[in-house]
Amino acid sequence: MQDLNFRKKRRRQARRKKKMKKQGLRFETNRPGLRFQKEQVRGHLKKAATAANWAFQIAVVCVIAFVLVWFFGQRxxxxxxxxxxxxxxxxxxxxxxxxxxxxxxxxxxxxxxxxxxxxxxxxxxxxxxxxxxxxxxxxxxxxxxxxxxxxxxxxxxxxxxxxxxxxxxxxxxxxxxxxxxxxxxxxxxxxxxxxxxxxxxxxxxxxxxxxxxxxxxxxxx
Missing domain, CATH: 2.10.109.10 (Umud Fragment, subunit A)
Structure with a gap:
């Protein structure tokens, strides 16, 4: 009987260790360093998108200005x-x-x-x-x-x-x-x-x- 209780106790301990290992691994994947790197990447992408948007708007304004000068502003x-x-x-x-x-x-x-x-x-x-x-x-x-x-x-x-x-x-x-x-x-x-x-x-x-x-x-x- 004692041997059976001992085995049950060993199994419970083994399950607790597995659970702790899983929790530890989960913590590793979400550690602050990786999260900071992801935020940096997102920031760079956002800046690139903003710069591309500005470049597009400037190009549109230049085209409109050229058309206005060409058709309405010939001297x-x-x-x-x-x-x-x-x-x-x-x-x-x-x-x-x-x-x-x-x-x-x-x-x-x-x-x-x-x-x-x-x-x-x-x-x-x-x-x-x-x-x-x-x-x-x-x-x-x-x-x-x-x-x-x-x-x-x-x-x-x-x-x-x-x-x-x-x-x-x-x-x-x-x-x-x-x-x-x-x-x-x-x-x-x-x-x-x-x-x-x-x-x-x-x-x-x-x-x-x-x-x-x-x-x-x-x-x-």
Whole structure:
């Protein structure tokens, strides 16, 4: 009987030792050193994710800035006094290159274009007077569109030199007739060497005067 009790006691002791060993092993796997290393790894990953997020946001901002400058902030210098008083000689203007992809040029728009599409010439800045399909003629110092005197969106008055517009000028489906507001100092569609401006020759719409001075700001008319 005593031998049986002794065996039972030995078994209980053996089970306690096994249990203590298991607990000890569990403690080893969760010791503070390993936990600290895991926290360090998590911290590094979090910092890397934050840096990647910042880099992505900066890249997006740069792309947006590039698009805005490319399509809305192209700079063109105005040469001459043909657009006085709206623009002065030497004024630097911003050209919207995107607008005419979404809508057609309108009467009264001030545009920048290369005469006859010649890439070696300076940009010319004028106001659109005649639209595709219309007939333009200058009679008695006034502009006539389809034989009707037109004043709206046309700021050239008492035009002394009609040029080729002394006779009716019929515009094709992709052509525009342009004038300078200061007609007496303007080389525009009245001159045979410039003539009608084709759609593909239009660089964009002038919308902002970037030169510091009295004209700085949005084009007034």
């Amino acid at each position: 063109v210098s105005n040469a001459g006094d043909s657009m006085k008083p709206v623009l002065q000689n030497g004024d630097v203007v911003l050209v919207n290159r995107l607008i005419y992809n979404a809508s057609k040029p309108k009467r009264g728009d001030i545009i920048a274009f290369k005469p006859n599409g010649n890439e070696n010439t300076h940009y010319s800045i004028k106001r659109i007077v005649g639209l595709p399909g219309e007939t333009v003629q200058i009679k008695d110092g006034s502009v006539y569109i389809n034989d009707v005197e037109t004043l709206e969106h046309i700021f050239a008055e008492d035009i002394e030199e009609a040029g080729i517009a002394d006779e009716p000028v019929v515009l094709k489906g992709n052509e525009y007739f342009v004038l300078g507001d200061n007609h007496s100092s303007s080389d525009d569609s009245r001159m045979a060497d410039i003539g009608n401006v084709k759609r593909r020759e239009i660089y964009g719409k002038v919308w902002f005067v970037a030169s510091f001075g009295s004209d700085f700001g949005f084009v007034k008319r």
